[in-house]
Amino acid sequence: MKAHPIKAAAFLQNEARADWHDESLWFVRAKRDKAAHEIPEWEQLRELASQIKDHTLSRLDDYLEDFERHALENGVQVHWAEDAAAHNRIIQSILKKHRARRVVKSKSMLTEECQLNAYLEQHDIEVVDTDLGERIIQMRGEPPSHIVMPAIHLKKEEVGQLFHEQLRTEKGATDPKYLTEAARQHLRHSFLKADAAITGVNFAIAETGGVVVCTNEGNADMGTHLARVQIHCMGIEKIIPQTKHLGVFTRLLARSATGQPSTIYTSHYHRPRPGAAMHIVIVDNGRSKQLSRPDFRNSLKCIRCGACINTCPIYRRSGGHSYGSTVPGPIGSILTPGLDLKKYSSLPFASTLCGSCSDVCPVKIDIHEQLYRWRQIITREGHLPRTKKWVMKIAGSILSRPGWYEQAGKTARRLLRGLPRILVYAPLNIWGKGRELPPPPRQSFREWYRKNREE
Amino acid sequence: MSKKKMLSAIKTAKPPLSSMPAVPPFPTEQRPASEIFGAQAAQSGSRVLLAADFDGISQAIHFLYPQARCIASPLPQVTSGIELKNCEPSDLQAVDVAVLNGQLGVAENGAVWIAEEDMVHRVLPFITQHLVLLLPQDQIVYNMHEAYQQITIDEGGFGLFVAGPSKTADIEQSLVIGAQAARSLTIFLT
Amino acid sequence: MKTALFIPCYIDQFYPQVGIATLQLLERLGCEPHFPEAQTCCGQPxxxxGxxxxxxxxxxxxxxVFQHYDYVVTPSGSCAYHVRKHYDVLEQTEAVQHLRRNTLDLAEFLLQVLKIKSLDARFPARVGLHQxxxxxxGLRLGSGSERNIKEYSALRTLLNMVDGIEIAELQRPDECCxxxxxxxxxEPDISVKMGKDRIADHQRAAVEVITAGDMSxxxxxxxxxxxxxxxIQVKHIAEILNSQV
Known part of the structure; x- marks a missing residue:
């Protein structure tokens, strides 16, 4: 996989487009700020949410068992999947059992993580993503670039062209209203034909055995209530203990995600409707491993609001695809190294550690601190380029020895003053790519101090 | 087998027990909840009307949706154009306006709780082109904490908070009302 | 009160005037910090x-070098933060704990230890503050736009003590540079792009000088x-607070 800096540089080739991308996301961040500032108890809610999740993780096995028991009592079929492969197999077997060939799916980052669509298509099952953004990128055959706004990287002209080719909309039509209407008509058809509906899960309530799904479009419900079979896929970390905790999380989720006071639809599923079937698939896929890492386990508190992605100055200027992981941005950069450290070793470095991600996080995950800690592990496990490691080793030696340090500083300044510009700004000088070096002074502070305060 | 393996992995991995925080009551505003509700619902694109301003709900529906060919409702005061008890969910694709009872309103976000028994069909509030809800004014609470205290989420097999018309901003962040589900939401306060 | 001055390596080597301004400012406020010459770097780079x-x-x-001082003052929020936050990997001896409590950024030291309410400083220019x-x-020197808490900014409080200064309002007052x-x-491409965008914000606000608590x-x-x-010029906040133009 190409490292983040290379893909980021490619994204920045079109600077006007990068500016547009940055502004689009900043707009969402600004809406989030406004919504958060309208709730006087906002910071208290974040703390509560964080503590509820801490508690839940500390008893996760118990709560999962409670959840399953209650779900079974409700007539729901519960399945357990250790990894992505098991998850996909289970879904396929459920579909097979119900003779379901046509599936509609609402947004689920988990099924994205498990690459469910590709798997089902291999088994001759038609899957239609029904969230508008997801449908767009599905038609384009590319992964989402954002967990809440999957097609945020696309311009309306590109969507217009795509719809013209695939949905026969008018050529050159770019009005979002017109394009959305075309998608509505197209998707209604899919909903009415579907045998089964798959959704993700926002919250799973241990005390009732039910799941909550939040959407703005209503697409999850258009699917589940028309199809004969409804399947909800959830990571083990989606559990919350009690109904009353929904009060805390629903207040935080939409405000953090888009600045809305609530998603339009907050659907609570507990039992299949008469004559239909309801399944829940509980998935681990690396999560219990993450739970075992004291420094990183609290990344499992994430409620997938995307606020850290919207605020991240690197994400905004490099786009979701530059990360090469299912979940991009800061949260993705602390989750994915846990799955494959070598493959994703550039992600924890795709940050200035500015800390904005941690401060917008509604469950107070210390994201930037975890990025820092992943960096240490990447070095320890030998995934930092050797040259870089050597430079750091030498720097470490010089910077802890006053004599060496002073001599090195003097030499560097003298060289910078004396060398011709072409040598100083040679291609190897990455700093000089878009920046001048500071003009080297004749005297360091310590030399001045010696002369002016000690003599 | 997977279940056992997964649970045992979690048991080994989980951190030491941390205590469960209590969710305290939060101070509410001075203004009446119904007033805040109206403002919030309007902001989310809902239309909030006082039932008292009309000559009965049936009249109001015909006044507001003169073009509607199919009105669906389980309410005795509304003549339903479709026999809800004896139809399939997919038959509801023809519904222009659905009129349903809402149980509880939430002031902070303009959301209304609809219980399964009031929907007849779970898909009805979604598949209808336009959704109309009747909500008693004295059934509006300030925030989601109070709301979850009042409702029983697992009373039926399905329950819904709806906070406006179906919407999307997936194309260039432009807000479009009327994505996959109901194109409008009208709430009559009774 | 025994106070040490910690001048981060890159300031020592490339921006001696910032070290001088910090020292002179503290001296004018009646504090005589000592500069232990054996100091090098906090280790952050x-x-x-990793x-x-x-x-x-x-x-x-x-x-x-610093364990025997009551306070270590540095004109760098970043270095102070590093010592306080990331020296947690050291054995937590009394000396380490002491330093993790008492290594302060200049602004913190001025407002929390010296508790200054006014300054004899003058800097007649339109200034953009980079937080x-x-x-x-890290050090919570300001409320930040993300959190819903009472608004404050230590750097702004200090700049407001300077005569003649005009502080410009920015569209994104606390985005990273x-x-x-x-x-x-x-990540040179993103890094430079972020810097250009920050500068554009300051340019729109027609600033003459950009200041910050970190020279980096x-x-x-x-x-x-x-x-x-x-x-547009850049000046460390110590240079402005020590200015008597």
Whole structure:
């Protein structure tokens, strides 16, 4: 996989487009700020949410068992999947059992993580993503670039062209209203034909055995209530203990995600409707491993609001695809190294550690601190380029020895003053790519101090 | 087998027990909840009307949706154009306006709780082109904490908070009302 | 009160005037900080690159040099934050704990220890304040736009004590400049783009000078400004607070 800096540089080739991308996301961040500032108890809610999740993780096995028991009592079929492969197999077997060939799916980052669509298509099952953004990128055959706004990287002209080719909309039509209407008509058809509906899960309530799904479009419900079979896929970390905790999380989720006071639809599923079937698939896929890492386990508190992605100055200027992981941005950069450290070793470095991600996080995950800690592990496990490691080793030696340090500083300044510009700004000088070096002074502070305060 | 393996992995991995925080009551505003509700619902694109301003709900529906060919409702005061008890969910694709009872309103976000028994069909509030809800004014609470205290989420097999018309901003962040589900939401306060 | 002055390595070598301004300012306020000459670096450049191991010697050296002072003052929110937050990997001896409590950024020292209410300073210029991230979100020198708490900014409070200064309002008052230590080298394209965007915000606000609590951010911004041949100057906040133009 190409490292983040290379893909980021490619994204920045079109600077006007990068500016547009940055502004689009900043707009969402600004809406989030406004919504958060309208709730006087906002910071208290974040703390509560964080503590509820801490508690839940500390008893996760118990709560999962409670959840399953209650779900079974409700007539729901519960399945357990250790990894992505098991998850996909289970879904396929459920579909097979119900003779379901046509599936509609609402947004689920988990099924994205498990690459469910590709798997089902291999088994001759038609899957239609029904969230508008997801449908767009599905038609384009590319992964989402954002967990809440999957097609945020696309311009309306590109969507217009795509719809013209695939949905026969008018050529050159770019009005979002017109394009959305075309998608509505197209998707209604899919909903009415579907045998089964798959959704993700926002919250799973241990005390009732039910799941909550939040959407703005209503697409999850258009699917589940028309199809004969409804399947909800959830990571083990989606559990919350009690109904009353929904009060805390629903207040935080939409405000953090888009600045809305609530998603339009907050659907609570507990039992299949008469004559239909309801399944829940509980998935681990690396999560219990993450739970075992004291420094990183609290990344499992994430409620997938995307606020850290919207605020991240690197994400905004490099786009979701530059990360090469299912979940991009800061949260993705602390989750994915846990799955494959070598493959994703550039992600924890795709940050200035500015800390904005941690401060917008509604469950107070210390994201930037975890990025820092992943960096240490990447070095320890030998995934930092050797040259870089050597430079750091030498720097470490010089910077802890006053004599060496002073001599090195003097030499560097003298060289910078004396060398011709072409040598100083040679291609190897990455700093000089878009920046001048500071003009080297004749005297360091310590030399001045010696002369002016000690003599 | 997977279940056992997964649970045992979690048991080994989980951190030491941390205590469960209590969710305290939060101070509410001075203004009446119904007033805040109206403002919030309007902001989310809902239309909030006082039932008292009309000559009965049936009249109001015909006044507001003169073009509607199919009105669906389980309410005795509304003549339903479709026999809800004896139809399939997919038959509801023809519904222009659905009129349903809402149980509880939430002031902070303009959301209304609809219980399964009031929907007849779970898909009805979604598949209808336009959704109309009747909500008693004295059934509006300030925030989601109070709301979850009042409702029983697992009373039926399905329950819904709806906070406006179906919407999307997936194309260039432009807000479009009327994505996959109901194109409008009208709430009559009774 | 025994106070030591910690001048971060890059300030010592490239921006001696910032060290001088910090020292003179503290002296004018009646504090006589000592500059222990054996000091080098807090170790942050290595640690942020993932080389905490390679930084250990610097950490130990820092502790050895500074442990006997009541306070360590530094004109860098970032270095102060590093000592306070990331020296947690050292054995937590009394000396380490003491330093993790009492290594302060200049602004913190002025407002919390010296508790200054006014300053004899004058700087007649239109200034844009860059809130360096480690000071802002690490040391909590300001409320930050993300959190819903009462608004405050230590740097703004200090700048407001200066005569003649005009502080410009920015569209994104606390977005990162893109320096990020070795990030500036590892992700040069994004780093420079972030810096350009920050500068554009200051340009729209028609500032003459950009100031910050961290010279590292300013070094990055200055590099871009000079490449653009912009007339905008950068000045560390210590230089403005010590200014009597």
């Amino acid at each position: 290595m640690a942020n690159t 080389c905490e191991q390679e930084a250990q010697e610097s950490y130990q050296h820092f502790v050895k 360096s991230c480690h000071g802002l979100r 893109g320096f990020g230590g070795t990030f500036a080298i590892q 951010c300013l070094m990055h911004l200055e590099g871009i400004l000079r490449r653009q041949q912009s007339p």
